[in-house]
Amino acid sequence: MRYFLLLLCLFSCSLPLQAQQTPQGSIYGTITSPDGETILGATVTIQDRSRSTTTNASGTYELKLEPGEYKVLFSFIGYETAEQTVTVEAGLRIELNVSLKASSYALQSVEITGRKESGYKNTTSFTGTKTATSIKETPQTISYVTKETLDDQLAFKTSDAVKNISGVNQASYNNNDFILRGFRASNTLINGLRISTRGWAQNLLPYVERIEVIKGPASALFANTDPGGTINTITKKPLDENRRSVNFTTGSFDTYRTSFDFTGPMNDKKTILYRLNLAYQNAGSFRMLQDGWAMVIAPSFSFVPNEKTRVNFDLVYQYNKGRLDRGQPIFGATSAADLYSTPTSFALGRRNDYQNELNLFSTISLQHKFSENISFNASYLKSMYDEDLLEHRTSNRYAMDSAGVTIPTLMEMQTIRRLRKNYVDNISTYFNLKFNTGDFSHQVLVGYDRISERFPLGNSTYNAGGYLNAAGTGTISRYDPTHPERYQFRNGVPVPNVPYFNLANPDYSISEISQYINTSAQETPSRYFVNGVYVQEQLKWKQLQMLLGFRQEFYTDQLNYTKADQRNVQQKAFIPRVGLVYTPIEPVSFYATYVEGYQPQSAGTIGDPATFGGPFDPLISNMVEAGAKMDFFHKNLFVTTSVYRIVQNNILVNANADDNPDLLRQIGQQQSKGIELEAYGKILPNFSITGNFAYNIAKITESDDPDEIGQQMFNAPKTQGNLWMRYNFVRGALDGFGIGLGTNYASVRNTDNEALKLPAYWVSNAAVYYTIDRFKLQANFNNVFNKTYWVGGFDFNRLFPGAPRNTMVSIGYTF
Structure with missing residues (x-):
């Protein structure tokens, strides 16, 4: 890292001499729309360099450059990017006028x-x-x-x-x-x-x-x-222009990443386009035993034979090989101060644990335009998930002595060996109709979709847990201090089937699960499918736009799937949506909306009732939202501000059951009220920003447990925000350099355990960039001040700390 920074410094020191010895030239001109009107705020960029400018109120620009050959990109929102190649000579001004095409x-x-x-x-x-x-x-x-x-x-x-x-x-x-x-x-x-x-x-x-x-x-x-x-x-979809890039990244936690992105036309007529994304990562972690590797292969093809028909095919293959991180356990206690009783790197598990996952999905999409006003769209997605898991995990309980007194440094454990697959099929079809009636313009969407998710026969688990019975021939799921005669004891402590994990003296050695008393079980197969029809109207009249829509949904859960007594349990729901947008002046629009939500909570969507509980009532929700959306700095910066209220009934939360850590329960109603502010874009041509702030009160308003009413929902901060800025230097000795600065903030959050709260945090990040010709060098510094914080958590044995200070260095090449 020292040598890398030294080379950058030496190279940058040589730039002032070059700049003083070489006279500059420039390019200038006017950018117009297809109807000949000048465009204010269009961007002129030198490809593969950090030089850019924007057009002024007259639609004109000028950009000073060193002598040489450049590819110049001209872009503006709603228009296709144009490009021209120009040779700049010392002391000369070259005129480049461009008319942009509609996007x-x-x-x-x-x-x-x-x-x-x-x-x-x-x-x-x-x-x-x-x-x-x-x-x-x-x-x-x-x-x-x-x-x-x-x-x-x-x-x-x-x-x-x-x-x-x-x-x-x-x-x-x-x-x-x-x-x-x-x-x-x-x-x-x-x-x-x-x-x-x-x-x-x-x-x-x-x-x-x-x-x-x-x-x-x-x-x-x-x-x-x-x-x-x-x-x-x-x-990422294929482009009709050739772009190719390669990137290599390395840094903290023994991280190595390589990615490739290739796209362009496959024939002279540009009717067949391709894109290929490849990536590989091999990385450790600040968390114990959380090293692993992952790879992605993602090809995409578009066939555009004419202006009326487009076909696209996407495939994403992603394989992850690592271990399942259930979070950081801390010493059993009743106060948040014990968050620091173990280091944030601390994790449960054994060296021979593994989590191998395959995610695979493919999509075929078709668009056909019957006319300028009528088009048809159809998409089909097939998704598969394949899991091969072995883990030693907590049973979400601490050990107890013979009298039932908690031992805060010993965790009760279980093992899970699981093989599982599931499949999702998704079909979406709709017609898009455009027409006018007098001063009103209409865009009508009429569609049908079908979603099906299936857990096939053959998914199974091989689990061990609980305590040995007195005879040593079987197990009992939990320890009952009122009947100690039912259990074996060692040193005054009941003997677990799977050895305790000692938080004060952890053992990560290989553990052969066959030495435990295991129970093999076939997971209950399940399948659900949804059929839905929907209609949406986008109506526009002068400065007013209205969105009206509804969906009629038919949900079917196949109980006892694959068995002789299989039967269908059906639900249906009518789901409306209405929205209004008013644009008094072109840069500003005001909007308001009312929407409803419906979400079944059946075996097909939640999982096996024997594990998760149920049956449960469906989630029913609605939201009222209003706000403003605004463009600033010649449409280069977009700002949204909103206020909202969301009500949801029949929420599921963890039941914290002693004999089943995955058991869920319904708590009644939750309401969420808040405001949000977001900004995206550029303040200057070389100064980009993305930032947001949210204030949200999400409380339980109805529950069968009166103590829960009024509580802030779990892992939901009242305030949170993010800011990221990048500034590129475009002149002088620092030409080609850029810096990035950012921060993330979240306030105090509740966990499932009312005695445990996660503290607020500020995390600061920074980056340095340097672009030369087709190379981009980059160094990112995350959690610069090395803050200790937690991004989320459930209870004393499942906390999720954020990463300490770390650095990533990247080099990319575009050709």
Whole structure:
């Protein structure tokens, strides 16, 4: 690391001499729209360098450059990026005038070809309406993180990304285990389609174009979604221009990452496009025994034979090999001070534990335009999850002596050996109709979708736990101090089937599970499917826009799936949605919305009732939201502010049962009220920013336990925020350099145990960039002040600390 920084310093010191000895030239000109009007705020960028400028009120620009050949990119929101190659000579001004074409988003009503817009800001989204709608004109909050933000932060997994989104908090290290506006999330989408969310390891991000979150219930379009919001991952799509990049990253925790991104046309007519993303990571962790590796293979192809038809195929293969991290245990106690009784690196487990996961999904999408006003869209996604697990984990209890007194340094343990698969099929079809009636313009969506999730026959577990009985021939699930005669004892302590884990003197050696008394069990197969029809109208009249929609959903859970007494249990729900957008002046729009949510909680969605409990009533929710969306700095900075109230009934939480750590229970009603502020984009051509702040009161308002009423929901901070800024130097000795600064904040959070709270934290991050020709050098410094903090937690034996100070260094090459 010392030699790397020294080389950068020596190289930068040589730049002033070069700048003084070489006279500059410049390029200048005017940027116009297809109808000949000049464009204010269009961006002019030198490709592969950090030089850029924007057009002034007259639509003109000028950019000074050293002599040489450059590829110049001209871009503006709503238009396709244009490029020209120019040779700059010393002392000469070269005129480059450009007329931009309308963006391809206006030609597609499903995201098939890739996004050419770059930077921290994204203008158009399909998530909120299933049509290419400006986020500014969508009557609901759409938050997002672009690939440029991910690259600048060297974000490599989902939790690295969502910390940039307001109102989102991590609950654990598990995949898609997040709190959105106070509600725990359980569903996620890929390109607007449901995939399996049963995995543990977080997804890697090299194939991701951006991550979007539609805040509040989205059931009117996407069936059974979470009330706090729905995370939608948009994959990178092929582009009709050649772009290729390679990146290598290394750093703390013995991390090694390599990624490749290749895209472009496959024929001269550019009717067949491809994209290939590859990534490999081998990394350790600040957490004990949490080393592992992961790989991603993600090809994508688009076939665009003419302006009327587009077909896309995506495949993502992701394999993770590591161990399941159940969190940090601490000494048994009743006060939060004991958070520090064990180091944050402390974990349970054995060396021979493993967690091997395969996530595989493929998507085929079709768009056909019958005319300029009628189009048809169809997508089919197939998702598979395959798990091979062995773990030594806590039973969520501390050991007891013969009298039943807790021993705070000994954890009761169990082992789990599990083989599991599940499959998700998702079909989405809809017609998009555009027409006018007088002064009113209409865009009508009429669609049908079907979602099916299946746990097939053959999933099974091989578990050991509990205590040895007096004869040593069997086990008893928990220790009952009123009947000590039923148990074996050693040194005054009942003998467990799986040895205790000593928090004061941990043993991570290999442990052969066959020496325990194990129970082999077949997991209960399950299957559910959803059929839904929906209608949506986007009505526009002058400065007013209205969104009206509804969904009629038919949910079927197949009880006793694969058995002779299999039967269907059906539910149905009518789910409305209404929204209003008013734009008094072009840079500002005001909006209001009312949406409802519906989410079954059956064996097919929750899991085996023998493990998780049930049957449970469905989640019923609704949200009222209002706010403003604004453009600043010539549409380069986008700001959203919103206020909301969400009500949800029939919430599930952990029952904290002694004999079943996975048992769930319903607690009645929860309400979430809050405000959010978000900003994305550029303040200056060389100064980018993404930031947010959220204030959220998420409380239990109805429960069969009166003591729970009024409590802030678990892992839901009242206040949280994020800020990330990047500044590029464009002149003088520091030309080509950039710096990044950021911070993350969360206030105190409750856990499932009312005696344990997670303290507030501020974490600061920084980065240094240097771009030369086609190379990009980057160093990221995370948790600069080495703060000790926890991103989430459930109880005294399942806490999830954040990483201490760490550094990542990256080198990328674009060709």
